[in-house]
Amino acid sequence: MKMSKFYMPTLREDPADAEIASHKLLLRSGMIRKSAAGIYSYLPLGYRVVRKIENIVREEMDNFGAQEILMSALQPREIWDQSGRWDTFGPEMFKLHDRNSREFCLGPTAEEYFTTLIKGEIKSYKQLPLNIYQIQTKYRDEKRPRFGINRAREFLMKDAYSFDTDEETMKEAYMNMWRSYEVIFDRLKLNYKVVAGDAGAMGGNSSHEFIALSDVGEGVIFYSEDSDFAATDEKAEVYYSVDDSNITVLPMEKVTTPNCKTIEDVANYLEVPKSHCAKAIDLIVEGKPVLVFIPGDRELNMSKLVSYLGAPEHEIAMMNDEEIVNLLNSAPGFTGPTEKTPEDVRVIIDSRLTEMRNVVIGANEEDHHYRYANFGRDFNGEIAKDLLMIQEGDIDPNTGSVLKSARGIEVGNIFQLGTKYSKSLDAKYLDENGKEKYFYMGSYGIGVTRSVTAVVEQNHDEKGIIWPLVVAPYHVIVTVINSKNKEQIEVGNRIYEELVLKGVEVLLDDRKERAGVKFNDRDLIGIPLRITVGKGATDNIVEYSTRKEMVNKEISSEEAIEEVMKEISSELKYLDTFYR
Amino acid sequence: MKMSKFYMPTLREDPADAEIASHKLLLRSGMIRKSAAGIYSYLPLGYRVVRKIENIVREEMDNFGAQEILMSALQPREIWDQSGRWDTFGPEMFKLHDRNSREFCLGPTAEEYFTTLIKGEIKSYKQLPLNIYQIQTKYRDEKRPRFGINRAREFLMKDAYSFDTDEETMKEAYMNMWRSYEVIFDRLKLNYKVVAGDAGAMGGNSSHEFIALSDVGEGVIFYSEDSDFAATDEKAEVYYSVDDSNITVLPMEKVTTPNCKTIEDVANYLEVPKSHCAKAIDLIVEGKPVLVFIPGDRELNMSKLVSYLGAPEHEIAMMNDEEIVNLLNSAPGFTGPTEKTPEDVRVIIDSRLTEMRNVVIGANEEDHHYRYANFGRDFNGEIAKDLLMIQEGDIDPNTGSVLKSARGIEVGNIFQLGTKYSKSLDAKYLDENGKEKYFYMGSYGIGVTRSVTAVVEQNHDEKGIIWPLVVAPYHVIVTVINSKNKEQIEVGNRIYEELVLKGVEVLLDDRKERAGVKFNDRDLIGIPLRITVGKGATDNIVEYSTRKEMVNKEISSEEAIEEVMKEISSELKYLDTFYR
Known part of the structure; x- marks a missing residue:
């Protein structure tokens, strides 16, 4: 893509109401725009990142045996009444009615909806296990939408639902999704921890959260360095025993x-x-x-x-x-x-x-x-038994060592639901003996757009974003320092076209702007690999650098292309890490 | 994908409330499911078709220079008040409010929204022309939702918006999109006509509709066989001159x-x-x-x-x-x-x-x-001047010949908006002389999910769907007649794996069902290329046929794979006609 024609409205100043780095940088780099509190649009650069993450999630869901479908965002009230969540969700659910006064919500999640879908279709244990998912827009009318797309009211989420015959196979499905999440967040190069959670509004037995570590994360987790203990502050059980045995009981x-x-x-x-x-x-x-x-x-x-x-x-x-x-x-x-x-x-x-x-x-x-x-x-x-918030100094019940705390962004969660929803929605299958049984279910979420913020929080400096190659909107940016110079433009164009032919995603900065503006934009939007075409163009010499290192190397244009291809082939093993 | 694990709930009987072939067949083949009037979900097979169409649309939009973004489906009321369409859209617009009583609609289209986005960002004529699009869920609370996903209340639409400096360049953008639509609908193998329309609720000067011909289409078009004259019945101007000159005027x-x-x-x-x-x-x-x-x-x-x-x-x-x-x-x-x-x-x-x-x-x-x-x-x-519906027998004003009529499904439309929205939303740029001018706009829609119905209407027989290879959910189905026969299963698996390795999208029917069930399902879901593994498996002989011809050819499994590859390489020229 030639930047002279590219819709990429960067901003010089930090937007007034942006509090955290990812929010500021995504706005400044022209990747997102706010329409209303907690409601954002994705501009070309930003949407490419979203789609790359979406594709990685899709590929791993498919690899781990989940099948993609797409349900409507409008969900009829009746199914939420059956589970009782029409009321418990409260004002966090967007509610509306159609021209015939039939009530709907904009789905904040879809346990009821998937259960209802499966209820009529899957009749026999032979059709199980089943794991279906969608990557779909979700809605939550947050009381305090904030941090840009980190806590938005309309957002993109992958939600998967597993259907099994019994608790054991449900747990297998759960572990299967757990593993797929590790692969996904590893591929996104996120530094994350898996922490125990309670099931919260989802109900059910067991759950875990995938927390991308970040100082600006809204979640606080406590974890042990010498055992598996890890939980969000809200969910961590507080262990301490009161030993007042040597205190004399006095009269009140x-x-x-x-x-x-x-x-x-x-x-x-x-x-x-x-x-x-x-x-x-x-x-x-x-x-x-x-x-x-x-x-x-x-x-x-x-x-x-x-x-x-x-x-x-x-x-x-x-x-x-x-x-x-x-x-x-x-x-x-x-x-x-x-x-x-x-x-x-x-x-x-x-x-x-x-x-x-x-x-x-x-x-x-x-x-x-x-x-x-x-x-x-x-x-x-x-x-x-325990109504307390965990706090600094609390201990790991397994080892007695003091817990560490860290902040983080919840990018994924997995829930064992058991028969909570199949019971309330009366969803049954026939077992080997022709007996009706309730499905054992699990539900599994990944915040696709929220993952964008997690990646940016973990990959930026004071100048801008530093995209990992795997989710970068483009792999390479070719900056022509003087767009009026014929030789520079020619060399820039040639490199651009050769790379495009090789399937590399390239931005060519052919804008009639000062070099300083181009360099600042380049740092801001964070394209990982950079080729600068300046005065050396007459001798076919260009500068190669990475956004991370920011160290320029003077080499020939052919060598620069080689460097790019080397980096790409070592980093990108999967076809879908290319844009599509 | 092995069908023993595939979520594909086919139905033997036609659903009671399905009126047209595409509605019946999409339901029966387990591609879509209804949740409420006009609200549908896409199951794995159906969603693959949707995504293939989506990718073709995306590729051609990109090829023709449009840039993809994603706006929110929730749109604030204020911008619709500015254009006056909050009221004129009437009950067809889903309206709701958030927890703070702020009013929103679920976007039925996005002229106001895109204009508002561009208003603050594009300041100079140097940044024009610009064409941005999204492939996004849209909402219309139809009075009579019907025909399944043909007239749904939640549906997937591609909407593009062009921004230009003047009427002439707007018209260039319009013709550019027109051409891209021809490429898209050609690639979808649709038989369609481009007809003139008036701008209707969009306002503006000129518009055209892309109508996929179909006897069950809700739209009627009139067209001339010997001139360019073509329009929907609602929009066609009626030409006839009254010649009463030889009638004597009498007193009333x-x-x-x-x-x-x-x-x-x-x-x-x-x-x-x-x-x-x-x-x-x-x-x-x-x-x-x-x-x-x-x-x-x-x-x-x-x-x-x-x-x-x-x-x-x-x-x-x-x-x-x-x-x-x-x-x-x-x-x-x-x-x-x-x-x-x-x-x-x-x-x-x-x-x-x-x-x-x-x-x-x-x-x-x-x-x-x-x-x-x-x-x-x-x-x-x-x-x-003209308040009349066109009717059979009316004539082509260019040639005087009698017009033909046909029914069809509106799969695309393009509008020249002029400055209607830029004026009402006060969206201006600075021209060469630093003078503020209103943007000239166009808007361009394609019904992605509706296109699925158009393809099915044009490609089916009494047994089921006949997908064109380009949008088929899978290219090939390998049917193992007796899944308990070791040799048949082995040959089936080998063909399946070889084809998958070659990048072909294959369904393997390894279900423990009677051959008749498998054949019926195969005809119903309409996979274009078919390989049947039966008794000949012992001699490595299989049957090859296409869904269209339904003529079996006994050949070796290697020859069958060759036939598949030949068909695929001749039909599929574009990478994105593969599923992704």
Whole structure:
């Protein structure tokens, strides 16, 4: 492609609202454009990257035995009602109705839809296992769309669904997809970790996430350097045992704690560790009052609480002061599980608090707490095993070593769904004995457009993007320094045409711009291999460099072409890493 | 792909609600499935066809200098307000809002969106001409979705938009796209005609449609065999001159026409030709009464009337009897342009009626008409040049010969938009003199999924589809008659593997089914080249045939492979006609 005719509107300045490198660089390099919050379009350069990633995903899905289909983005409400997710998805789902008032959503995912499709078609165990996938636009009305195409509201996703006869074969399908994901993310040259997750909104038994490491990632993971332990902060179980066995249990006493509204205040004033001050979280869950207590030195993990409660997240709200007074019979900031707590309040206590001795709890009165409170004797409630966010310093339960943390971008996830969806949508097959059985399912996602951001976050410098050859929009850029110079243009054209004939993807910068502009654009758009045609053109001498090294080598144009072909044949083993 | 593992749920019976061959066959062959009215999913076989067509379109768009991008399907309301089409599109547009009540539509097309994109980015005439396109899911909430994916509500479309400095270069871009469409539809082996259209909802100056001929097509075209004249029935101008010069103008007289409520009745009763009885169409247009008169032997062309009125189609309604009485001061069935017609009624008269002598018009009284009415003397109104539907027997204005008619499926359309959208969205560039000018635009659509139906309509028999090699989901099917026979399976596998190694796309029917089932499925799914492995396998003898000829030839397996390769190399000149 000759750049004089190429639609590649680069920007000199960082766009005002772009916070992270990938967002800034994709905008500046003219690869994406924003139309509305979380809604983006892909310009020619950017769309080539998307399609290359899409093709790698497609090739590996096919290699691992999945079959491609394409479902509609519009999904009828009825199937979501059957699974119960029409409501639980809440405002994150785009909903609409047609001219006849029939309700639809724009699919945020497609467990229900694939299950419904298979339900009528696959009747016998002989047709199993089956794994079908699509690469399709998905929709999520994010509360806070941000970071460009990293957290967008319309995005491209590969979603696969496996159908099996039993749990064992479902797990085989799961491991099969796991392996395919490793191949895919390896091919994308991503530095990633596979971490355990809970199944979240998908339901089911087991899940893993593929996290591309990046300091700007929205996800935090904790991992062990000497065991398999790895999980996102939201999903990592927190392991620590309370050993208060050498602390003498004292009788509970009420104390004044003037103006002590925070755990910090109380701990300082009473001179007790924060861990032994019960932190209250006052909630309205599906319209009813719920009180949650955790150790004062820890943070509540909302995702664990949601899964413990089994209520949709948007049905969980913090109480306001008025509600605390009226529903909890308590002064705000002094809530505790005491005799004043009304009976209709559900009290949930993190297990650690129940193992401690001599805890401080709110007295439900302004400026008062109880000290030396002990679970079972002085206060009661449901025991929840683990409602805590993991934090720095927590340990690997397998080895006892301190966990490392890192930030990352979730580029893939895999779920064992079991029979959750086949049951709710009544999808059965006939087994060897002619008996009806529910399908065992798995679901497997890859964020195609999000992977673009992960690649850029891991491959850039202050000047721009450094595309790995495998996903680069073009392999080579040939820069003609002076487009008015006949010899330079001739040599540039010749190199361009020879490379194109060899199947190489080439940009020819034949624009009538200053050399500085061309160099800056070249660094910004990050084409991996570069040939510069300048004054040496008279002697057939050009400069060859890579975007990564940025070291120029003066060689003949033929040698430059050789260098390119060497690089391409060593890096690109697969046909589909070429654009198509 | 081995069919024992392939997701290809064929059906033995025609689905009840499928009316046309392509709809039936695509469903029966397991290529598509319906999820809701006008909403379909593509199963593995069907999606391969879609992607092959998509790739042919992509390759030719690129060849003709268009650049691919991808815009979001969600489009913000504001840009549609600016062009005025938020309202004019009416209920055919899917509308929705996000969690913050911001309004969006699901793009039915993207003139506004592309104009808005280019507006901020392309600033100079130096960056023109520009032609950008996308292959993207589109949405139209059709009143009567039908014929499967032929008239669907969610469908795949290629839409391209050209941006030029002036009308002349716009026309060059238009002709360039025209040529690319011819190449594309030729490559798809479609039998099609290019017909003139008016610009309809797109606005602008000139347009053409690409119509794949088919008896079940929803469009009717009229064309001349001895000139370029060709147009859809809705859009074809009707040429005929009234020559009443030898008819004596008589004085108007009121006559009783008892129970003559139709043109037929009146013409018979008064013994005049139907052509000379004014047919009244009583309308409410944007809330106001409008009376249209055309010759009694012709049908009103609503599309021409809409464009004459400049009002959105959903703002045009037929009057009911009460409205005729109240607003037109007339008895229903006897409406005419008379002195009784209230002054606020807009009266529009097709030009032919104004050239006739001694016309019959309604007298606005029960059982009464006027005869010998003459325009100008006895009745008046706006003269509309042509509001008529073309019909059998009409003539080619160029040659005078009678036009032919045919039915067809609209697979492509091209529009010269002029400055309609650049003006309404204020999109300008700077010309050579630094002066701001509006872009001249064109827009160009191809129905990718609809093309699948056109190909099937033109290529099938009573047993199933007959795919042209270029879009066939697989090139070859190898049928093993007895999958339990070791030799047959071995020979089948060997042929399969050799062909796959050569890059041929092969289905191996290794299913444990009766031969009859396999043969029926093979005919149904329409794979163009067939190799049958039966008892001859012991002597390395197989049968070779094509889906089109269905004549078996007994040859060795090596010869069969040769036949396949010969066919493929002669038919498939382009790499992208292979699946990818």
